[in-house]
Structure formats: structure tokens, C-alpha cells
Amino acid sequence: LAKTTQPISMDSYEGQEVNITCSHNNIATNDYITWYQQFPSQGPRFIIQGYKTKVTNEVASLFIPADRKSSTLSLPRVSLSDTAVYYCLVARGGNSGGGADGLTFGKGTHLIIQP
Amino acid sequence: DAGITQSPRHKVTETGTPVTLRCHQTENHRYMYWYRQDPGHGLRLIHYSYGVKDTDKGEVSDGYSVSRSKTEDFLLTLESATSSQTSVYFCAITLDTNYGYTFGSGTRLTVV
Numbered sequence: 087l088a089k090t091t092q093p094i095s096m097d098s099y100e101g102q103e104v105n106i107t108c109s110h111n112n113i114a115t116n117d118y119i120t121w122y123q124q125f126p127s128q129g130p131r132f133i134i135q136g137y138k139t140k141v142t143n144e145v146a147s148l149f150i151p152a153d154r155k156s157s158t159l160s161l162p163r164v165s166l167s168d169t170a171v172y173y174c175l176v177a178r179g180g181n182s183g184g185g186a187d188g189l190t191f192g193k194g195t196h197l198i199i200q201p
Numbered sequence: 202d203a204g205i206t207q208s209p210r211h212k213v214t215e216t217g218t219p220v221t222l223r224c225h226q227t228e229n230h231r232y233m234y235w236y237r238q239d240p241g242h243g244l245r246l247i248h249y250s251y252g253v254k255d256t257d258k259g260e261v262s263d264g265y266s267v268s269r270s271k272t273e274d275f276l277l278t279l280e281s282a283t284s285s286q287t288s289v290y291f292c293a294i295t296l297d298t299n300y301g302y303t304f305g306s307g308t309r310l311t312v313v
Contacts, residue, residue, distance in 0.1 A: 120301065129291045129304025130244070173243075188234050188259055189302060191244040 088112040088176040095196040104161045106195050108174030111155050119150060119157045122173045124194070130173060134159070169199045204228040207292050207305040214312055220279040222308050224292030226272075232295045233275040234302070235259075235267065237288040244291065250275055282312045 092108040110119065120135035134141055134148045136157070141148045147160040161168060171194040178187075205226045214220050224233060235247040246259030248267040256267050264286060266278045279286055292305040 118299070122302075127307070129293070129307055130302075131304070132301030135301060187257065188236075188246040188249050190246070190260075191236075193243050 088114065088117060090174045090176055090192050092172075092174050092192070092195045094193065095198065097198050097200065098164055099200050100165055101163055104164050104168070104197065104199075106159045106161075106172055106174070106197065107156060108159070109156045110174070110176050113154050113176055114178075117176045117178055119148065119154075120175050120177050120189070121146070121148065121159050122175065122191075124171045124173065130191075133172075135177070164197075164199050166199050166201065169197060171196050205292065205294055205303055205305045207290075207308050209308060210306065211309045212311070214282050214310070216283060216312055217281050220282050220310065222277045222290055222292075222310070224275040224277070224294075224305060226275075226294050228294060228296070228303070229272060230294040230296045230303075231272075232297075233269065234293040234295075235265075235275065235277045236291045236293065237261065237286075238291060238307075239288050247277065247290075279310075282310075284312050286310065287312045 088110040090108050090110045098104045118135055118137045121133045122130040123133050124130040134143055134146050136148045136150055138150050149158040173191050173194040175189050208223045232251055234249040236244045238244045245261045247261055247265050248259050250256045250269040253269055268276045290308045293302040295302045
């Protein structure tokens with residue numbers, strides 16, 4: 087699976103939009119991009135995933151350019167409760183069972199939101 | 202998250218003793234995973250299961266075994282606990298590998 091690179095840490099302020107960019111230069115045709123959020127003493131929580139262009143849900147947006155070698159997680163109007171570690175992962179797609187062997191987590195981006 | 206529970210939540214055990222952690226799901230998901238999380242290493246996959254009695258090794262499987270005799274339960278056993286297995290253990294489930302994973306709340310294991 088493609089290795090991902092993302093900033094180790096980021097700071098922002100309440101009410102701001104935060105964009106976390108992840109690079110995955112060796113992404114394969116069937117791979118998709120997925121993001122997780124983790125608070126201290128909790129398991130990771132799925133945020134969003136996509137294959138190309140833009141995906142939006144009630145929590146975030148995910149922007150993926152045409153070459154798919156990077157992606158950007160966008161968190162609109164962050165609050166203090168968005169302080170967490172955010173993981174960008176590349177997951178193997180395909181038919182059911184094609185990516186059964188689990189997700190590979192990197193170190194993630196520690197996002198700190200200040201008042 | 203509702204639908205996946207881990208037990209125990211905390212455990213302290215002595216070096217050399219066997220330990221079993223349990224992951225229980227009520228979602229009837231096919232895939233189940235065990236991860237460990239340590240400072241400086243992030244989450245690492247220990248073992249996973251893609252069905253009843255179907256399991257395979259992950260990145261850091263040495264010293265661990267698993268069993269899945271029912272869809273809803275995935276057990277992780279430390280055959281002879283060592284201090285290097287002190288960690289936080291997370292179980293995860295997914296309906297299909299194209300969907301997001303749901304993680305449990307974790308088990309904090311301390312081996313003394």
C-alpha cells in the first residue's frame with residue numbers, strides 16, 4: 087500500500103477552517119483515501135473517505151486532485167473539541183474482501199485548536 | 202461505539218502469565234481486527250479475521266494468537282505476557298473493506 091506523508095502537527099484557532107494535506111505518491115488504481123480522527127484514550131473514528139474529486143459529509147470535506155497523489159482534509163469552523171490526531175490512510179479497494187488485511191496507520195497529524 | 206465492546210477495559214498482569222482480551226460485536230460484520238498502540242509507533246496490526254475460523258497475521262503478531270469461533274467474538278491471547286506487550290489494544294470491525302472501520306474503546310494492558 088502507498089505510504090502517506092502528513093504534517094506532524096498543526097495549530098489553528100476556533101472558528102477557522104483547517105486544511106490538512108496528505109501526500110500518497112504511490113497510490114494504486116484501486117486504492118482509496120480514508121481519514122480517521124483519534125482523541126486521547128479513545129479508538130480512532132472514521133471521518134471520511136474518497137476515491138477522486140470531492141467528497142463532503144456532515145463533518146468534513148475531502149479534496150482529491152486528478153492525479154490522486156495527494157488529498158486534503160478540510161474541517162470547517164473548527165472548535166476546541168476538534169483537537170485530536172488525524173490520520174490519512176490509503177486503503178486497498180476493489181471487490182469485497184480485496185482489502186481485508188487491515189489499515190496501515192502512520193503517525194498522524196496532531197491538530198491543536200486554540201481559543 | 203455501540204455495537205463493539207472490548208473487555209476488560211484495564212488489566213494488570215504479571216510477566217509470564219497468559220492473558221485473553223475479548224472483542225464483541227453486535228453488527229454481524231465479517232471483518233475484525235486487533236491493533237496495538239504505543240507511543241512513537243502509532244497503531245499496528247496484530248491479527249485479523251475475515252470470517253469464523255478464518256484469521257491471519259498482521260505486522261506484529263509474534264507472541265499473540267487469536268480465535269474466532271463465532272461471528273461476534275474475536276479473542277486475542279498473549280500466550281506468555283512480557284513487559285514489551287504493555288500497550289493499549291484496540292479492536293476494529295468493518296462490514297466490507299470498502300467501508301470505514303469502527304474501533305472499540307480499547308483495553309489498557311500493563312505487564313509487570
